[in-house]
Amino acid sequence: MAAGSPLDAYSQIVSGVAAALTPAVASLRVPRAGQRGGGESLGSAVVYTKDGFLLTNAHVIGRAQSGTALFADGTNASFAVVGSDPLSDLAVVRAGSATPPPAELGEADELVVGQLVVAVGSPLGLAGSVTAGVVSALGRSLPTRSGSSARLVEDVIQTDAALNPGNSGGALADARCRVVGINTAVAGIGLGLAVPINATSRRIISTLMRDGRVRRAYLGIVSSPAPLPAPLQERLGRRTGLRVAEVVPGGPAARAGLRAGDLLLSAGGSPVAAAQDLQRLMFGEAIGQPLAVTVMRNGALVDVIAEPSELVAA
DSSP states (O other), X not given: OOTTOXXXXXXXXXXXXXXXXXXXXXEEEEEOTTOTTOOEEEEEXXXXXXXXXXXXXXXXXXXXXXXXXXXXXXXXXXXXXXXXXXXXXXXXEEESSOOOOOOEEOOGGGOOTTOEEEEEEOGGGOTTXXXXXEEEEEEEEEEEEETTXXXXXXXXXXXXXXXXTTXXXXXXXXXXXXXXXXXXXXXXXXXXXXXXXXXXXHHHHHHHHHHSOOOBEEOOEEEEXXXXXXXXXXXXXXXXXXXXXXXXXXXXXXXXXXXXXXXXXXXXXXXXXXXXXXXXXXXXXXXXXXXXXXXXXXXXXXXXXXXXXXXXXX
């Protein structure tokens, strides 16, 4: 391979990210609560602070209160669950002994479609596994279900970096070795998803560290960014809104009369151009309060009043 070729440069970036992040990404072994004969779930986690806090997925932790983290250097540490937020699929655990130095967090709101990203995790329990790909899309919504409770993980990053069971809770990083997402699911062949690291997720993480839980409001819609009609672009001074792809039956949005196909323009008097604009409104203070929502439906502007509900753990 010729020195300085595009492939060589690509390989250097990926190997550099792998070297920087692999020590800070642990393989988690989590007991399965209530399973006959024991058993455990496998996942990943990212060292977040010098004093032993790690980030992972809420679905990796489930109902467990503790587990074991295994690091790439061969050391392991027991951990206790500090807090979990199913709506964002984020959880915080704390190791009971020394951990490797923490990873550097980046800013997912700076990502662009087509950008190189590297996934580090423990698929199938194989610690320190690295895959690479690009950002395939931004601002996705991921519908999930736990028992009879429907949930939506908002504003996820879509990537084609190969992910497999056990990658959940691991790092999605940019070319500068900064963690921009926490891998959350394998949605299909060639399709991976990650919770973004941004102002909203930082607020969730700090609240989990402080209180052990996050009071979350939710509307119950699945949405994705969509272009506004040209006249609206000129009138509103922006190019996108949120297209409602699915409305959770019986949820606050359904009760307010929102429909699949609606183009969401504003909520609570604030413009909605991307999923994070809506997600920033969905914290405890919004629960049970009237929320004015404006959508475009069949070429006409429609105003509805929704009342976000509190997400209750199943």
